[in-house]
Amino acid sequence: MARKVAIVGVGMQKFEFCKVETIEEMVFDVARNALEDARLSKDDIDAVVTGSAVDAFCGIVNSDKVATDGAGGFLKPTMRNSTSGSSAVSTPILGYNHVASGMYDIVMVICYEKMSENASAQAVFNTVYDEAYVRPIGLNVPIQCGLEARAYLHRYGLTERQMAKVSVKNRGNAISNPYAQLPMKLTVDDVMASPYLSWPVKLLDTSPVTDGARAVILASEDVARELTDSPVWIRGTGRGADSVWFMGRANPDLGRLDYAYLAARQAYEMAGIKDPAVEIDYAEVYDPFTFKEMQHCEALGLCPEGGAGRMIDEGVSWKDGALPVNASGGLQGEGNPIGAGMSRLNWCYLQIQGKAGDCQVSKDVNTAVCNAWGGMYQYNAVMVIGRD
Amino acid sequence: MAEESRILTGYVSLPYKWAMGPATTRFYEEFRKKRIMGSRCGKCNRILVPARSFCSDCFVETDEWVEVSQEGSIRTWVLINFAYEGQPKEPPYILAILDLDGADVGLPHFVGGFEMKDLETVEEKVRIGGRVKAVWKENREGYILDIDYFEPID
Ligand SMILES: [Zn+2]
Numbered sequence: 001m002a003r004k005v006a007i008v009g010v011g012m013q014k015f016e017f018c019k020v021e022t023i024e025e026m027v028f029d030v031a032r033n034a035l036e037d038a039r040l041s042k043d044d045i046d047a048v049v050t051g052s053a054v055d056a057f058c059g060i061v062n063s064d065k066v067a068t069d070g071a072g073g074f075l076k077p078t079m080r081n082s083t084s085g086s087s088a089v090s091t092p093i094l095g096y097n098h099v100a101s102g103m104y105d106i107v108m109v110i111c112y113e114k115m116s117e118n119a120s121a122q123a124v125f126n127t128v129y130d131e132a133y134v135r136p137i138g139l140n141v142p143i144q145c146g147l148e149a150r151a152y153l154h155r156y157g158l159t160e161r162q163m164a165k166v167s168v169k170n171r172g173n174a175i176s177n178p179y180a181q182l183p184m185k186l187t188v189d190d191v192m193a194s195p196y197l198s199w200p201v202k203l204l205d206t207s208p209v210t211d212g213a214r215a216v217i218l219a220s221e222d223v224a225r226e227l228t229d230s231p232v233w234i235r236g237t238g239r240g241a242d243s244v245w246f247m248g249r250a251n252p253d254l255g256r257l258d259y260a261y262l263a264a265r266q267a268y269e270m271a272g273i274k275d276p277a278v279e280i281d282y283a284e285v286y287d288p289f290t291f292k293e294m295q296h297c298e299a300l301g302l303c304p305e306g307g308a309g310r311m312i313d314e315g316v317s318w319k320d321g322a323l324p325v326n327a328s329g330g331l332q333g334e335g336n337p338i339g340a341g342m343s344r345l346n347w348c349y350l351q352i353q354g355k356a357g358d359c360q361v362s363k364d365v366n367t368a369v370c371n372a373w374g375g376m377y378q379y380n381a382v383m384v385i386g387r388d
Numbered sequence: 389m390a391e392e393s394r395i396l397t398g399y400v401s402l403p404y405k406w407a408m409g410p411a412t413t414r415f416y417e418e419f420r421k422k423r424i425m426g427s428r429c430g431k432c433n434r435i436l437v438p439a440r441s442f443c444s445d446c447f448v449e450t451d452e453w454v455e456v457s458q459e460g461s462i463r464t465w466v467l468i469n470f471a472y473e474g475q476p477k478e479p480p481y482i483l484a485i486l487d488l489d490g491a492d493v494g495l496p497h498f499v500g501g502f503e504m505k506d507l508e509t510v511e512e513k514v515r516i517g518g519r520v521k522a523v524w525k526e527n528r529e530g531y532i533l534d535i536d537y538f539e540p541i542d
Contacts, residue, residue: 020393059400120473131406133438134496136532138468138476143483146466154464154516199467199507243444247485247494248436253463254485 002100006224006231007385009038010346011215015181015335018116019211023058026213027070027112034108034215035072038227045217046104048073051081051091051111052339053374056124058114071110071215084128085288085374086239087111088341089381093237095218096383100234105220112213113337121209128376130244141288142206144246146198148254148377149291153200155255156306158294160200164191165312166290167204170326173319174333176358179343181335182208205290210335214342216349232352235367236273236384238266244376260299260380263371267382268301276301276369280323280384282351282361284344284370287330296371297325300382324361327351344370348385411441414453416530424522426491428452437491457489458522459541465499465514467507476533480504486520486538497532501539513540 011034019026027050035041048071050064060066064080067073079098083090088111095109118124122140129135153159168188174180186204194204224231240262243249251258264276273279283302287293294308302323303311311317317325328334328347348368350356367386373379408416411427415438418425426435427450429443435454442449465484468475481504485494499520504510520538528534 059398123473126472126474131404132408132412133532136476137483137496137498138472138474139483139496140472142470142472143466143468146468147464147483147485150466150516151464195469196467196507197470199469199510201466245440245444245493247463247496248492252487252494 003102004221005096005099005234006219006221007216007234007349008219008224008227008231009034009040009217010349011037012179012346013213014179015210015212015337017181017209017211019114023063023066023112023114024070026114026211027067027110030213030215031071031108031110034217038217040106040217042072044106045072045076045108046106047077047098048108048110049079049081049091049095049098051087051342052113053082053084053087054124054128054338056118056127057121058117067110067112071108073108083374083379083381085286085338085341086372086379086381087339087374088286088372089345089370089383090239090372091339092216092218092342092345092383093239093381095216096234096237099218099220105223107218109216109218109342110213111339111342113339114211115209115337116211142201143198144377145289145292146201149200149289151253152255152291152295155253156309158309161188161192162309162312163200163205163290163294164188166287166293167191167332169312169318170287170293170330170332173327173359174329177329177334178357180329180333181210182333183329184333201289207288207331207336210337212335212337212340214340214346216342216345230387232349232385232387234383235386236267236269236271238263238270238382240380241375242378244378246377254377256305257295257299257380259378260296260371260373263380263382264300267369267384271384273384277303277323280367280369281363282348282365282368283323283325284328284330284347284368285325286341286344286372287326287332288336288373290332292373293325293330296373299380300369300371319361327356327359327361341372344372345383345385352385352387409441411439411450415439419534420528420530422524424456424458424488425453426456428454434492435490436493437488437495438493454490456491460486460488460491460520462499462514462516462518462520463487463494464516467504467510482510482514484538497535498537499540500537518542
């Protein structure tokens with residue numbers, strides 16, 4: 001029987017295009033902030049779990065070793081996790097497993113990425129593709145997302161204007177987030193007028209290149225109840241992978257993310273959630289591209305399949321809506337340091353605690369869900385957290 | 389006044405030798421002869437193009453080679469309008485996932501052979517479900533780029 005696991009502190013820092021700190025300085029900053037938030041010290045931490053997606057950004061292979069000291073991890077058990085972009089949520093899931101298993105009582109989870117140190121993020125992303133078939137034809141993330149976005153819009157009859165509204169919402173929400181890299185007051189027409197990169201994907205449908213880190217401290221039930229009267233529990237976790245052959249899947253048109261539905265189903269089953277659109281109060285949804293937020297809202301059951309266009313049109317996912325999504329600004333507005341997209345989880349926690357500052361939504365938040373996506377359009381990781 | 393944080397510059401350049409594996413090697417040998425061959429799974433009968441040495445659905449090795457058509461239809465496509473670092477072509481150009489007749493897996497490749505003046509011209513030529521045909525290069529070296537592009541034929 002798995003033990004209950006609580007989040008007892010989070011560490012934040014500003015996301016920026018180019019941070020002057022080194023990776024270990026970035027990690028030290030968020031680790032210390034999380035310890036302060038949890039009222040713990042370095043020596044209270046039993047084990048450290050780190051996550052980042054792509055070492056080629058910083059040019060240091062096995063960069064986790066550099067994060068050890070800043071995370072307070074030396075002379076302790078440490079483990080690095082990497083499932084590409086989905087590391088942002090699979091890393092705290094690995095931390096959860098450390099505590100739920102009974103192996104450790106207090107675990108520091110650190111996610112970081114320093115993307116600015118390479119001159120071209122998209123040239124780095126081209127090297128994640130296989131060398132025999134797709135690298136020579138130049139696939140990279142915005143191009144593959146163009147292929148996927150067209151398939152998705154076509155399958156469900158959605159529009160580029162609906163995609164644009166996600167950009168307006170998230171970059172607008174980021175204005176209230178002191179850690180955000182790209183707060184912007186935009187109109188749908190502004191987004192529609194931004195240049196096409198890989199039609200139907202436009203510049204303002206994408207997320208920026210970002211440096212940043214996030215920390216979360218997890219604790220067993222006994223420890224959590226000593227530290228706080230109102231613990232926030234990890235109630236459900238789920239992960240899913242689909243074939244690396246994105247062109248040979250059961251759902252051939254790429255419009256439906258079977259692997260994300262799988263990850264969501266596991267997390268909801270574990271959390272005992274039957275109707276997420278009703279039972280989830282708040283969501284931080286992985287939005288490296290505007291249409292990814294829409295696809296993920298559907299896969300997470302926050303709206304019906306194919307219903308993400310209506311969800312944004314009717315204001316459901318806006319900050320004052322019935323089910324706010326990415327009131328922090330998401331990756332679009334806060335920034336997208338791939339692994340450190342764990343910020344989605346941090347913001348769910350802050351919303352439940354009522355500590356989200358100007359990003360706090362007006363409704364009560366007891367249960368929240370977050371997810372992350374990565375690999376060859378292939379991985380999803382989902383976490384549900386909430387109060388008793 | 390001293391800088392807050394100095395920048396060191398450098399370059400990482402690492403040579404590689406990638407094994408193609410037997411299935412891809414055979415697949416590309418056929419390209420020299422302008423033939424597109426897939427490997428068939430004996431269990432589910434899917435024809436895999438690009439060829440693969442095993443079927444990941446059935447978890448068995450593929451053991452038969454079957455020629456597929458040089459024509460097919462567009463599953464999805466994208467117009468690249470921005471010059472990314474390390475791209476093989478100057479924009480604008482089109483990448484698509486193509487379902488060749490007789491194959492059960494999509495082949496990612498270029499769609500071209502016409503002038504891409506503006507979005508309207510492109511939309512007239514290219515659509516999901518539109519038909520295309522392979523255009524081969526004169527000099528072929530057994531590689532994905534032996535096919536220059538697929539041209540719209542409807
Ligand atoms: Zn099979």
